[in-house]
Amino acid sequence: MIEAKNLTKVYGDGTKALDSLTFSSSSKSLTLLGKNGAGKTTFMRILSTQLMPTSGSALVEGYDVVKDAKKVRKIVSSIPQEAKPVGISSPYEHVAMYLTSRGLSISEAISRSRSVLKDVGLWEVKDKPTDSLSGGMKRKVFVAMALASDAEVVFLDEPTTGLDPLSRMEVWSILKSMESKLVLTTHYMEEAQELADELLMINRGKLVMSGSPSSLLKKFEGMVRVEGTGEIRVGRTMIKYVRKDEASYYVGKYIIKPISLEDLFIMYAGDQELTYDSS
Numbered sequence: 001m002i003e004a005k006n007l008t009k010v011y012g013d014g015t016k017a018l019d020s021l022t023f024s025s026s027s028k029s030l031t032l033l034g035k036n037g038a039g040k041t042t043f044m045r046i047l048s049t050q051l052m053p054t055s056g057s058a059l060v061e062g063y064d065v066v067k068d069a070k071k072v073r074k075i076v077s078s079i080p081q082e083a084k085p086v087g088i089s090s091p092y093e094h095v096a097m098y099l100t101s102r103g104l105s106i107s108e109a110i111s112r113s114r115s116v117l118k119d120v121g122l123w124e125v126k127d128k129p130t131d132s133l134s135g136g137m138k139r140k141v142f143v144a145m146a147l148a149s150d151a152e153v154v155f156l157d158e159p160t161t162g163l164d165p166l167s168r169m170e171v172w173s174i175l176k177s178m179e180s181k182l183v184l185t186t187h188y189m190e191e192a193q194e195l196a197d198e199l200l201m202i203n204r205g206k207l208v209m210s211g212s213p214s215s216l217l218k219k220f221e222g223m224v225r226v227e228g229t230g231e232i233r234v235g236r237t238m239i240k241y242v243r244k245d246e247a248s249y250y251v252g253k254y255i256i257k258p259i260s261l262e263d264l265f266i267m268y269a270g271d272q273e274l275t276y277d278s279s
């Protein structure tokens with residue numbers, strides 16, 4: 001269970017990254033969505049005890065992230081967005097050392113590292129210095145660490161950024177097979193669709209909406225997206241949402257796309273108050 005009550009974070013330079021965020025979730029897999037700078041990483045860092053809130057409270061599995069920080073650290077594993085491997089150490093050393101630092105015996109750490117490195121497809125490069133691996137493979141080292149941790153709650157900040165489409169799908173299937181609860185951030189809407197039981201959308205540190213992908217997409221039920229015309233502007237693209245039975249009018253002249261989480265993002269992640277236009 002993840003709970004936040006009036007959670008606020010003001011950084012030293014006065015930036016208010018979280019603004020009285022109140023939210024609770026008992027989902028197995030929670031995905032945080034929001035524009036760059038919305039406050040997702042700040043929220044994850046507070047939940048995983050890497051950052052102190054300015055005010056308000058947050059609980060992970062019932063433990064307060066400030067008062068019970070040591071207990072929280074025992075049950076969570078966190079892979080930050082900016083995580084960089086130690087270049088001279090191998091994937092195998094990364095995973096095994098991480099596990100021993102979490103209190104596993106050396107023999108347990110060795111056997112679990114071996115099995116996880118096979119699972120994530122890093123077995124053939126397990127003894128190479130991570131410096132010599134590709135960017136995507138380096139990212140997978142951290143996925144392997146999270147997977148191996150067996151933590152009750154695993155926080156992953158943009159876990160598949162930089163991975164090729166096949167590797168990304170492999171990582172999704174690994175994450176789905178994990179028993180741990182997952183809290184992740186992503187800018188890939190297919191990833192959110194694939195992994196999230198529940199979405200939390202944040203804008204300027206405030207909760208915009210939360211719910212299952214299917215319940216949130218009900219807002220667009222019976223509609224399609226038309227690109228090339230309309231009032232909504234995303235960069236140079238003009239968009240509107242019309243009812244499916246009106247779509248035939250646009251066929252051949254405009255691009256018509258089925259509704260996806262991207263549309264939820266377009267409509268709600270920013271500051272604009274947008275409305276459906278079916279004229």
Ligand SMILES: Nc1ncnc2c1ncn2[C@@H]1O[C@H](COP(=O)(O)OP(=O)(O)OP(=O)(O)O)[C@@H](O)[C@H]1O
Nearest residue numbers: 011013015017034035036037038039040041042043
């Ligand atoms: N150490 C810091 N000092 C000052 N401001 C910060 C610091 N870290 C983040 N911020 C600011 O806090 C706000 C929220 O940042 P945060 O990293 O939480 O956003 P985010 O939603 O994770 O963004 P992204 O999707 O780009 O990773 C932004 O305005 C950011 O510039």
